Amino acid sequence: MKFDDRIKTRAAREGSPIPADFDRRMDALLDTLPEPVQPVKTRRPFRLAVSLGIAAALVVGAAAGAPAMLRMAQNRVNFFGGSTEYASQADTFEQYNAAVGVSAEHNGQTLTIDNLAADENYLTVFFTLTGDTPIELAGDAETPAHWRAKWTTPIFHAEVNGKLLDTTGSIENEAFLVDAHTLKGLYRLPLRTALPDQFDLLLFTGGSIRDARDADFRFPLSVDKSAVSSRTVEPGLDFPVHYEGTDERGEHFTVDRTPRIERVSVSPLSSTITLSEQSPDGAPWDSFVLRDDKGNFLPRLPAGMTAGGFGRSSNLFEFIGADETTKSITVIPFISDYKAHQVKGALDDLPLTDGSASGLTLEALTVGKEQATATFSLHGAVWSAQAQFTLTDRNGEPVEFASAPYADSYVDRETGVVTATLYYPGATEAELSLIAGVSFWQTNDDIVLLEEQAVTIELP
Secondary structure (H helix, E strand, O other), rough: OOOHHHHHHHHHHHHHOOOOOHHHHHHHHHHOOOOOOOOOEEEHHHHHHHOOHHHHHOOOOOOOOOOEEEEEEEOOOOOOOOOOHHHHHHHHHHHHHHEEEEEEEEEEEEEEEEEEOOOEEEEEEEEEEEEOOOOOOOOOOEEEEHHHHHOOOOOOOOOOOOOOOOOOOOOOEEEEEOOOOOEEEEEEEEEOOOOOOOOEEEEEEEOEEEEEEEEEEEEEEEEEEOOOOOOOEOOOEEEEEEEEEEEOOEEEEEEEEEEEEEEEEEOOOOOOEEEEEEOOOOOOOOOOOEEEOOOOOOHHHHHHOOOOOOEEEEEEEEEEOOOOOOOOEEEEEOOOOEEEEEEEEEEEOOOOOOOOOOOOEEEEEOOOEEEEEEEEEOOOOOOOOOOEEEEOOOOOOOOOOOOEEEEEEEOOOOOOOOEEEEEEOOOOOOHHOOOOEEEEEEEEEEEEEEEHHHHHHEEE
16 A cells, blocks of 8 residues: 555544634634743644554455354453553453454564454454564654554454444554564444444455455454443434633624434443534534533543534544443533643642642652653543643743653543653753753633533433
């Protein structure tokens, strides 16, 4: 596959619908930014990511020797020893997965589907890529190794019972090199609609993303996910959302939306909510928070999004914190100016926050010679489960590194804790000696929950 074909495949997989009310929200956030400082490179996330897939170039036929039926059971998953983002879910994944062990080889490289986990929300593929020669990672030597590993993984697509699965939205994967010849990875395919307990699955990658017959790499499988006890409800409930206000320029605005709650599903492996809308701009509504029957706010993450054009747009969100004891999920619209401010403190001023009713608390910070890692807890009605921080000098000003640093973050799906990392390889001793404090962006404490417009979905 040529380079431009790989780019087109990745772009088509992720899509790029513009969120509702985007212009006003972006203007508000831009107004909070300080004068230009040294930029921080962030991993290209979600729908804007563009990367390569070495395994996508493998030219092989249909895999042979696939088991007659793959059942979710207790099986070891040889992946989590090198995982960070999904490490806390190791026990759960190992309780509910099918051991596959199907491989295919081409030009000295072998791609193996090791395990497959399936519930009502995701198909999760665990795989290994090995080569007779060292695996060439995408990106350059200055880029963090785990980014390069993620960019090198194949981009999976799927057919379920002969019908193409809509996987547009976030690229959710993790990968790492075991050694120069071995790459292990995890790849998640979001499910907008419930699948039957038993189904035929065709995993494929490379070539056309619309026709598996033209794919470079194919794995025909049969799956039984009935052992995973998902609690799923499909209310198909439309509910009106209305609010109005005045922005900082003194201009009046009105928001009138009618999203539909298509599905809410909670399982041991994951929890999601799917909304759809016949929206005028093709972008589904996303100004809401989730709360369970115990009064806990549940952080949400974007997963799959489809811009529907003249049809209905669909938005799938993963959320964290629900379990077998959760009786209901409440969807609460909110109003916010979407502005943010900086919270600053010395390295020993932890935990660090500003007393906001909703937001982040910097709980711990480890500063090394090439990177710094921070952990944040979330509290209150948080609409963005992301965090980014900057190292500062004794005056609270950002430390300027000779080379622009990199930053990324992920959310622990078991605890909701956000781990953010700042990478500054090649920093000099003089630069490191300037580090005396830390700052992070905190959304303003101005969120207004529209409780009278909230909708509660009872779980079975």
